[in-house]
Structures are given as C-alpha cells and as structure tokens.
Amino acid sequence: MMFSRNTLLAAAAAFYGASSVSAFAPSTAVGNTVSRSSPAIYTQQTASRQYSSTKLNMSSSVDLKGKVAFIAGVADSSGYGWAISKALADAGATIIVGTWPPVLKIFQMGLKKGSFDDDSTLSDGSKMVIEKVYPLDAVFDSPDDVPDEIKNNKRYAGLDGYTIEEVAKAVEADYGKIDILVHSLANGPEVTKPLLETSRKGYLAASSASAYSAVSLLQKFGPIMNEGGNMLSLTYIASEKVIPGYGGGMSSAKAQLESDTRTLAYEAGRKWGVRVNTISAGPLKSRAASAIGKEPGQKTFIEYAIDYSKANAPLAQDLYNDDVGNSGMFLCSPLARTITGVTLYVDNGLHAMGMAIDSESMSDRNQ
Numbered sequence: 001m002m003f004s005r006n007t008l009l010a011a012a013a014a015f016y017g018a019s020s021v022s023a024f025a026p027s028t029a030v031g032n033t034v035s036r037s038s039p040a041i042y043t044q045q046t047a048s049r050q051y052s053s054t055k056l057n058m059s060s061s062v063d064l065k066g067k068v069a070f071i072a073g074v075a076d077s078s079g080y081g082w083a084i085s086k087a088l089a090d091a092g093a094t095i096i097v098g099t100w101p102p103v104l105k106i107f108q109m110g111l112k113k114g115s116f117d118d119d120s121t122l123s124d125g126s127k128m129v130i131e132k133v134y135p136l137d138a139v140f141d142s143p144d145d146v147p148d149e150i151k152n153n154k155r156y157a158g159l160d161g162y163t164i165e166e167v168a169k170a171v172e173a174d175y176g177k178i179d180i181l182v183h184s185l186a187n188g189p190e191v192t193k194p195l196l197e198t199s200r201k202g203y204l205a206a207s208s209a210s211a212y213s214a215v216s217l218l219q220k221f222g223p224i225m226n227e228g229g230n231m232l233s234l235t236y237i238a239s240e241k242v243i244p245g246y247g248g249g250m251s252s253a254k255a256q257l258e259s260d261t262r263t264l265a266y267e268a269g270r271k272w273g274v275r276v277n278t279i280s281a282g283p284l285k286s287r288a289a290s291a292i293g294k295e296p297g298q299k300t301f302i303e304y305a306i307d308y309s310k311a312n313a314p315l316a317q318d319l320y321n322d323d324v325g326n327s328g329m330f331l332c333s334p335l336a337r338t339i340t341g342v343t344l345y346v347d348n349g350l351h352a353m354g355m356a357i358d359s360e361s362m363s364d365r366n367q
Contacts, residue, residue, distance in 0.1 A: 065092035072098040073185030077119035081184030083325030089128040098136030102155035135162040138213035168220035183233035186210035190248035203249035210253035227273035265341030275340035282347030311358040314349035
C-alpha cells in the first residue's frame with residue numbers, strides 16, 4: 001500500500017522543540033479509538049469509544065507511597081506520559097511534571113478548570129494530583145544554551161528556569177531526592193521528509209530533542225535520584241524496522257535512544273544504583289498524534305498505523321494508554337528491581353511479525 005508523503009506522518013505524545021511544528025514519540029492505542037483506559041478483566045467493555053475508567057491496574061500489589069516521580073513531557077491527558085503518571089499515582093507516588101513552555105499555560109489552565117478530571121480518576125475513586133508543573137524545554141541543557149530568539153519569543157514570555165539543569169535544581173530544592181524519572185517527549189521538525197531529503201539541521205534537531213534529551217535528563221537528575229530508582233523512556237518500532245513516513249531522522253533518533261538506554265543502564269547503575277529502561281509502544285490515537293495533518297479524504301498516519309497493527313499483530317485487540325501506563329509503573333517499581341537496560345515491547349506483539357498477513361500477496365491464504 002502506498003501513501004503520499006504528507007499522509008505518512010508519524011505521531012507522538014509530546015511536543016518539544018522551539019521551532020518545530022510536529023510532535024513525535026511512541027504512539028498509543030491499537031484499534032479505531034482515541035486513547036482511553038483498558039476495560040476491566042472479566043467485565044464487558046463499555047459501549048463508549050471515548051475515555052472510560054479502568055479496573056485493570058497493578059497498584060494493589062505495588063506501594064510507591066513516599067516515592068517522587070518526575071515525568072518530562074506531559075501536556076494533556078491523552079498520551080503515554082499521562083498514563084504512566086496516573087499508574088504511578090495509583091500506586092501512591094507523588095507526581096510532578098515538566099511541560100513545554102509554549103503550552104504550559106494552556107495545560108495549567110486545563111488542570112485548574114478540571115478539564116482532565118475524567119481522565120484523572122484512580123482505582124479508589126480519587127483524582128490524581130499533579131503536585132507541581134515545571135516549565136521544561138528539553139533541548140536546552142543550561143541557561144547558556146538558550147538563544148536570544150527563544151528568550152525573546154512571546155511563547156516564553158514571563159518564563160525562566162526551563163532548561164534541564166535549572167529544572168533539576170528546582171526539583172531538588174522542592175523535593176530533595178526523586179525516585180522515578182520518565183522521559184516522554186520527542187520531536188522531529190522535518191518528520192514529513194524522507195531520510196534522503198532530511199537536512200543535517202533537521203536530523204540533528206530530531207536527535208537532540210528525542211534522544212540526547214534523555215541523556216541530559218539523566219545527567220542532571222541522576223545525582224538527585226535515590227538508589228534503586230528507575231529512569232524510563234518511550235521509543236517506537238521505527239528504531240529497528242522501516243516505517244515509511246516516520247522520517248526526518250526520527251527513526252535514527254529512536255535507535256539512538258534504545259542504544260543509549262543500554263549504555264546508560266550500565267553507567268547509571270554503577271554510579272547511582274539507578275535502573276534505565278525504555279518501552280516500545282504500539283500506536284495510540286492521542287490528541288497530539290491526531291492533530292498531525294492529513295490529506296482530504298485520507299486517514300492520518302496514526303490511523304493507518306492503528307489499523308495495520310490490529311490487522312497484523314498476534315493479539316488482534318485494542319491497545320490502551322494505560323496498558324503502557326501499567327507496564328511503565330511495573331518497570332519503575334521494586335517488582336522490577338533486577339531489570340535494567342531493557343526495551344520492553346507493549347504493542348500486542350507486532351514487533352515479532354516479519355510478514356504482513358493482510359498483504360494482497362497473502363489474500364488467497366487468508367480466505
């Protein structure tokens with residue numbers, strides 16, 4: 001099946017980068033549905049195709065009370081960053097987040113107005129509380145890295161202290177030590193371009209926002225993490241398989257992220273006793289992903305990816321954002337105390353497939 005370049009847009013959960021127009025990170029829910037919670041085991045799935053509550057959780061067997069989790073890349077309630085935050089909160093963790101400055105006020109206003117209340121309900125009926133929201137632009141390591149064009153940008157007006165170094169210091173001042181660090185952000189300004197047409201600037205921008213940002217986060221936050229803590233990032237199958245449309249160097253950036261996960265697992269493990277893992281998630285129709293362009297009369301890239309997954313994955317079922325949230329919570333919990341350097345696939349097994357069973361060449365066999 002051939003898609004036009006503009007249609008084949010890869011989607012992600014976070015929108016990071018000063019000059020970028022697209023957001024990319026592991027996508028989120030297999031099936032023709034927007035992000036929502038998993039149905040309860042042994043109960044019928046709700047009729048609603050929109051956000052529904054869940055009773056499928058691991059919090060009853062995990063106690064994270066007294067633990068502090070910083071999640072970088074949360075700006076709404078539909079992506080994996082939110083789902084991981086919610087799962088951690090359900091287990092008792094204190095949740096603090098970092099949000100891209102240009103959308104910070106919108107996110108804070110939504111929290112204040114209760115716009116995310118329906119997606120904040122925990123297993124005991126209470127609401128997840130985000131204790132503090134920090135402005136964070138993860139393409140800048142320190143104040144010296146911020147160019148004048150950003151300092152003078154009206155979207156950054158009235159904000160400071162949003163570099164990774166400054167945010168780490170602010171978190172240390174507010175909370176002392178943290179236990180969990182989540183990297184849920186990525187961006188590729190030239191993601192619509194095939195790799196053969198990607199500029200050096202676009203390629204390096206994708207790498208900076210999507211891969212090196214994780215390295216920098218751990219560099220700055222590692223010293224304030226308690227021993228036994230965990231850093232978690234989110235990757236995508238394009239790191240190892242060809243996904244037409246996931247361009248602009250984003251596939252390369254995800255490959256970097258996974259390689260760095262293994263190296264950082266060794267270095268951070270020996271230096272601070274901290275574990276480092278990443279989740280390779282299947283496609284989810286999050287708000288960020290759905291906002292990325294499509295051509296008239298055609299589906300978006302994420303809609304194609306969702307349909308492809310359901311047609312070809314070993315488990316032909318919907319993937320929900322809290323499937324990734326619960327997996328992330330497990331990796332960040334003491335249950336996974338010996339697990340580090342791992343890329344965990346949460347994609348209904350799609351990564352294992354070597355042949356598209358819905359291919360036209362397989363049509364006779366599938367009848």
